[in-house]
Amino acid sequence: MVASFLFGITFALSQHVLYSRLHHKVPDDLDKRIRLVLYGRALAYCSKITFGGCIILCYRQRIWRTFREYALSVWAIDRLFLATEDLSIFLHWETWGKATLPTIMALVIWLIPIATIIFSPGALTFGLFVEEEVTTLKVPTLNFTAESYKDFRVPVEKNGIKKKSLIFVNTTDPTAKEEGWFDYFDKPASDLERVSLMSAFSLKNQSLNRADARYESCGGDFNCTYTISFNGPGYKCEEVAHGIDDDVKLAKLGAPFNTSYLAPVGRLAYFAMVNIGEYARPQTGVGRQGVPINITDDLGVFKTEPILWIGYSMNTTDPPDSRFADTWTSKYDPYVFSCVHHETTYTVQYDYIGPYFNTSVEYEFKEPIIDTTYARFDDGVVNYDEFVPASAFVSPRENITHYKKTAAYHAVGASLRKFLEGKIEVEPPIPGPTYARPYSDITKTRLVKGNSFPVANLHVELQKFYADMILSLFSAPNLLVVAEQGGVVANTTRYKATFIYTPAKLWACYAPVIFFTFIFLLIGLWTVWQDGTTFSVGFSRIMVTTRNSTLDDISRGACLGNDPFPMELMNTRLKFGVLNDGNEAEYMGSDGLQGPGHCAFGVPAELTPIKRGVPYAGLQLPKARRKEKTE
Numbered sequence: 366m367v368a369s370f371l372f373g374i375t376f377a378l379s380q381h382v383l384y385s386r387l388h389h390k391v392p393d394d395l396d397k398r399i400r401l402v403l404y405g406r407a408l409a410y411c412s413k414i415t416f417g418g419c420i421i422l423c424y425r426q427r428i429w430r431t432f433r434e435y436a437l438s439v440w441a442i443d444r445l446f447l448a449t450e451d452l453s454i455f456l457h458w459e460t461w462g463k464a465t466l467p468t469i470m471a472l473v474i475w476l477i478p479i480a481t482i483i484f485s486p487g488a489l490t491f492g493l494f495v496e497e498e499v500t501t502l503k504v505p506t507l508n509f510t511a512e513s514y515k516d517f518r519v520p521v522e523k524n525g526i527k528k529k530s531l532i533f534v535n536t537t538d539p540t541a542k543e544e545g546w547f548d549y550f551d552k553p554a555s556d557l558e559r560v561s562l563m564s565a566f567s568l569k570n571q572s573l574n575r576a577d578a579r580y581e582s583c584g585g586d587f588n589c590t591y592t593i594s595f596n597g598p599g600y601k602c603e604e605v606a607h608g609i610d611d612d613v614k615l616a617k618l619g620a621p622f623n624t625s626y627l628a629p630v631g632r633l634a635y636f637a638m639v640n641i642g643e644y645a646r647p648q649t650g651v652g653r654q655g656v657p658i659n660i661t662d663d664l665g666v667f668k669t670e671p672i673l674w675i676g677y678s679m680n681t682t683d684p685p686d687s688r689f690a691d692t693w694t695s696k697y698d699p700y701v702f703s704c705v706h707h708e709t710t711y712t713v714q715y716d717y718i719g720p721y722f723n724t725s726v727e728y729e730f731k732e733p734i735i736d737t738t739y740a741r742f743d744d745g746v747v748n749y750d751e752f753v754p755a756s757a758f759v760s761p762r763e764n765i766t767h768y769k770k771t772a773a774y775h776a777v778g779a780s781l782r783k784f785l786e787g788k789i790e791v792e793p794p795i796p797g798p799t800y801a802r803p804y805s806d807i808t809k810t811r812l813v814k815g816n817s818f819p820v821a822n823l824h825v826e827l828q829k830f831y832a833d834m835i836l837s838l839f840s841a842p843n844l845l846v847v848a849e850q851g852g853v854v855a856n857t858t859r860y861k862a863t864f865i866y867t868p869a870k871l872w873a874c875y876a877p878v879i880f881f882t883f884i885f886l887l888i889g890l891w892t893v894w895q896d897g898t899t900f901s902v903g904f905s906r907i908m909v910t911t912r913n914s915t916l917d918d919i920s921r922g923a924c925l926g927n928d929p930f931p932m933e934l935m936n937t938r939l940k941f942g943v944l945n946d947g948n949e950a951e952y953m954g955s956d957g958l959q960g961p962g963h964c965a966f967g968v969p970a971e972l973t974p975i976k977r978g979v980p981y982a983g984l985q986l987p988k989a990r991r992k993e994k995t996e
């Protein structure tokens with residue numbers, strides 16, 4: 366009994382261990398997967414056999430106790446012997462009434478397979494779970510330094526893709542042989558123009574990306590989050606005027622216009638001057654193959670990066686100032702800001718979730734790309750055609766790597782600036798009608814809302830707009846600046862189809878089984894101790910416990926054991942005990958004293974109860990003890 370119980374627990378634990386090992390794992394081989402599942406079921410079957418076996422042993426012990434305590438009909442006795450194969454025991458009131466405990470044990474024996482074989486394998490399922498990992502990935506990044514080393518004469522190929530520069534250049538010598546030759550910036554390359562156009566015209570508040578960006582960046586069908594950091598161009602914008610007549614600072618900075626241009630004083634809702642000092646194209650007269658005819662000293666030299674001077678006026682719901690009340694019905698609030706092109710360290714967090722992605726961008730502005738300002742005439746008036754200091758100019762003849770990178774930055778900036786230049790005029794409501802007249806490409810971008818007025822906080826939105834344009838370069842992996850950065854730490858999540866083990870489910874099946882088996886085991890052991898002997902239900906046991914002449918009498922005429930059996934016999938009540946007239950010669954002790962009693966089934970009247978320790982026929986007791994008991 367005890368061994369059975371312990372084996373049962375061992376099998377249950379083995380099943381637990383097997384399932385724990387399979388948890389969140391999946392063997393690639395389908396056959397192996399099936400085999401592992403079958404192993405689990407085999408263990409469930411083994412534990413059913415052992416737990417069931419333990420209870421059956423206890424049950425057998427216990428029914429003999431019942432036979433001794435109650436006179437039961439032959440019918441009920443039959444049922445008790447057959448309980449493990451025949452369900453009719455549970456339909457019989459007599460078994461429930463008189464043999465309650467054995468009947469409950471029999472019920473548990475019948476229920477064990479349901480818990481173990483049927484339900485316990487249900488603790489292991491096959492399904493999707495979210496796998497979270499911290500890994501290092503190889504992700505796309507931008508490397509503008511790569512532009513420094515690009516020579517248009519030498520094609521760069523990577524992974525079979527021809528890498529393209531952000532800039533087109535002209536040269537003084539296409540063969541690169543002449544003394545003192547140099548290449549100089551021509552214009553932004555077509556790929557850059559395309560990307561900036563698509564990004565600017567996109568109404569999504571987001572950068573463009575390649576369609577398979579998540580697969581490529583996250584290294585498979587994952588969701589992932591990572592942060593990259595790179596240097597690129599960025600516009601550092603600063604609000605320099607807010608409100609009517611806030612012009613002092615503007616004049617000091619040499620702004621080309623002031624708030625008087627903007628509504629309500631002026632008639633503009635938006636005004637931008639973003640091309641002061643723009644790189645001239647052509648630089649000089651060009652001949653064949655873009656070779657300049659006469660090479661001047663400042664050919665190809667970047668003297669400045671144009672400052673963005675942008676003014677806009679916001680319509681408000683407040684009433685207008687009294688001095689504008691005769692033309693405006695609401696208060697217009699003018700702003701002017703300036704943006705200077707800086708080399709910027711971008712820290713971008715990419716969140717790929719499902720088909721979408723989010724970016725959050727942080728900027729750290731470093732030094733201006735070209736650190737020059739407007740020159741002034743002797744009377745202090747700003748000279749928008751000259752820039753100082755000349756030492757900060759970037760020339761294509763010296764420091765070529767710096768020149769090429771500057772040219773790339775300049776090209777990206779120029780791609781933005783072409784959307785900003787221009788103005789939006791607004792007609793005052795009095796005398797009316799009021800309407801806006803756009804003369805700028807900015808109205809085609811998301812920086813202008815449907816009502817033809819720029820969005821609020823334009824100087825902040827513009828920086829984001831520019832950052833999105835730069836990040837959109839990722840949508841063109843054939844660009845030279847799109848590089849790869851390895852070893853980026855990323856959090857990845859994905860759905861994975863694996864085995865999923867729920868220990869609670871397994872133990873919910875086994876806990877009641879173990880509990881009842883343990884209780885019955887204790888009852889069984891207690892009964893064995895009380896009875897002083899063990900009992901079984903084999904044919905031999907039936908044979909020796911029915912050697913009673915009364916039984917011979919009542920069973921006369923039913924010797925074949927055939928069905929149906931005479932009802933009269935089935936209803937006879939029998940009990941197990943010591944036969945009163947059991948002192949026949951064969952049971953007498955050899956010494957002639959009172960011999961061991963004869964135990965058998967019989968009618969209650971002829972029986973006395975069996976007592977523990979009394980040496981009935983068939984019990985082998987140590988001689989000394991037998992003697993002691995017989996005294």
Ligand SMILES: *[C@@H]1O[C@H](CO)[C@@H](O)[C@H](O)[C@H]1NC(C)=O
Pocket residue numbers: 508509510511514848849
């Ligand atoms: C950027 O490109 C340059 C030139 O190809 C290379 O030397 C540098 O290591 C790259 N930087 C990064 C961060 O990949």
Ligand SMILES: *[C@@H]1O[C@H](CO)[C@@H](O)[C@H](O)[C@H]1NC(C)=O
Pocket residue numbers: 612613616622623624625
């Ligand atoms: C603003 O600009 C207008 C037109 O150029 C000019 O007449 C006016 O004096 C300027 N105001 C200030 C304060 O500089």
Ligand SMILES: *[C@@H]1O[C@H](CO)[C@@H](O)[C@H](O)[C@H]1NC(C)=O
Pocket residue numbers: 534535550551552645646647648649651654655656
């Ligand atoms: C470069 O050369 C082309 C002709 O090949 C010319 O149209 C263009 O203006 C030149 N660019 C500059 C910046 O001079």
Ligand SMILES: *[C@@H]1O[C@H](CO)[C@@H](O)[C@H](O)[C@H]1NC(C)=O
Pocket residue numbers: 680681682694695799800816
């Ligand atoms: C400006 O705002 C006022 C008040 O909200 C509104 O009545 C007026 O139509 C607006 N003007 C324009 C041009 O949208």
Ligand SMILES: *[C@@H]1O[C@H](CO)[C@@H](O)[C@H](O)[C@H]1NC(C)=O
Pocket residue numbers: 495586587588717718719858859860
């Ligand atoms: C990625 O995240 C989204 C949103 O949380 C979710 O719907 C999707 O199932 C996730 N995909 C994977 C592969 O984890």
